[in-house]
Amino acid sequence: MIWQVGTPRAGTAGARIQLAVACAALLTAACATAVSSGPVTAQDTPAQLIDRSVPWAQVGSGWTLATWTVGQTTTLTMVSPAGDRHPITELSERHRLTDWSGDGRRALFSASDYDSGTYGTTTLTEIDLSTGATDTITMEGRVTARYTRPTGKALFVSDIDRRTLRRVDLTGVEQLSYPTDRLGAAGTYNGHHLASIDGTLLVLGGDRGLAVMGNNGRLRDHLSVPGPHTNCVPVRWWSSGSVLARCSDADQIGTQLWQVPLDGGPPTALTPYSSGRRDDYGDVAAWRLPTGSFVQSLGACGATFLSRGNPQRGNEILRVPGVDAGRSVVVVGAGGPTLLLRVTESCGPGIALLAYDPAAGTSRVLLGPPATEGGVSAALAFSDDR
Numbered sequence: 001m002i003w004q005v006g007t008p009r010a011g012t013a014g015a016r017i018q019l020a021v022a023c024a025a026l027l028t029a030a031c032a033t034a035v036s037s038g039p040v041t042a043q044d045t046p047a048q049l050i051d052r053s054v055p056w057a058q059v060g061s062g063w064t065l066a067t068w069t070v071g072q073t074t075t076l077t078m079v080s081p082a083g084d085r086h087p088i089t090e091l092s093e094r095h096r097l098t099d100w101s102g103d104g105r106r107a108l109f110s111a112s113d114y115d116s117g118t119y120g121t122t123t124l125t126e127i128d129l130s131t132g133a134t135d136t137i138t139m140e141g142r143v144t145a146r147y148t149r150p151t152g153k154a155l156f157v158s159d160i161d162r163r164t165l166r167r168v169d170l171t172g173v174e175q176l177s178y179p180t181d182r183l184g185a186a187g188t189y190n191g192h193h194l195a196s197i198d199g200t201l202l203v204l205g206g207d208r209g210l211a212v213m214g215n216n217g218r219l220r221d222h223l224s225v226p227g228p229h230t231n232c233v234p235v236r237w238w239s240s241g242s243v244l245a246r247c248s249d250a251d252q253i254g255t256q257l258w259q260v261p262l263d264g265g266p267p268t269a270l271t272p273y274s275s276g277r278r279d280d281y282g283d284v285a286a287w288r289l290p291t292g293s294f295v296q297s298l299g300a301c302g303a304t305f306l307s308r309g310n311p312q313r314g315n316e317i318l319r320v321p322g323v324d325a326g327r328s329v330v331v332v333g334a335g336g337p338t339l340l341l342r343v344t345e346s347c348g349p350g351i352a353l354l355a356y357d358p359a360a361g362t363s364r365v366l367l368g369p370p371a372t373e374g375g376v377s378a379a380l381a382f383s384d385d386r
Helices: 018-024
Strands: 034-038 065-068 071-081 086-089 096-100 108-112 121-128 134-140 143-147 155-157 164-169 174-176 189-195 201-206 211-216 219-223 231-237 241-247 255-261 283-289 293-299 303-308 328-333 338-344 351-356 360-368 375-381
Touching: 065 096, 065 155, 065 283, 065 360, 071 174, 071 360, 086 174, 096 143, 121 143, 155 189, 189 231, 201 231, 211 231, 231 255, 231 283, 241 283, 255 283, 283 338, 303 338, 338 375
Parallel strands: 303 328, 328 375
Antiparallel strands: 034 134, 065 071, 065 375, 071 086, 096 108, 108 121, 121 134, 143 155, 155 164, 164 174, 189 201, 201 211, 211 219, 231 241, 241 255, 283 293, 293 303, 328 338, 338 351, 351 360, 351 375
């Protein structure tokens, strides 16, 4: 394939990208105080290329939102499971794809202005995918933001430095500040949270497990995992009644993935413990398909690769058909029996978005070479369980 360019690196199990890129995709949201809001500035106003043929009633599981770069031009593009591409708008390079609303109609982008030793500011830009209209708010501090569930009528904004979690409306006005300093047995809030699909519950990460909280801020329960690896990040919903959690030790070096039931039942290890040393930098997320569990794993020098989960014998590294051994594979999401993957250069830019069917052992390029020019710099799958 055209996107298999360059000389493979012998002996590598997957390819390399920056670890920060893989982990940033797994951060959940929360908040900070809005310090200003208003229209985007002229240099950041996207050029509208709205594709009026988007079948909005069909947008859902299996669809992907991607930023696609050709030369100096980056275009926000919606991609259907069949590979139909719908260009929405051109973007500034400073826009980083952050979230996709549950109604499928809006996308959230962020850009940080941060200097060491200061809190700086973060600019959040919402783009209406059906009209191209934009709204921008500026938050004090280094923050991550996610839409509320189920449809994204507000934002959860988390301040990375202050370890606070707030809900704000789409203009940045605070609706609720969550009591992250009072998580009980879950300990100290680590800045990560996960909202339930119906929006009624939040699962917050702590250094001694997970805290379950109502959307109204009332603490409900504490969920623990066995052993010393208790600093847990809620990654995604594993089922309607359980959370996938990534847990580490106090030094946050080694990691292990757990299925943690909300009813207080015993957690189940989904992967073996990873030491975080040598070429094993742990697992950051997992997806369950009809053919089994698939894991996003990290290697040395920022490499990311796909594994088949096995908590007893250890994860089995998978080679995705058509992907060169010197490339990284980043799981974007899943749709039915298919994994949506973004292929990147080793520790470098994105190349292509593809659909991988593990049962059939086949892959299809949805965006990027050879289907199109350019490369896929970021991608986010629409998901009913985000």
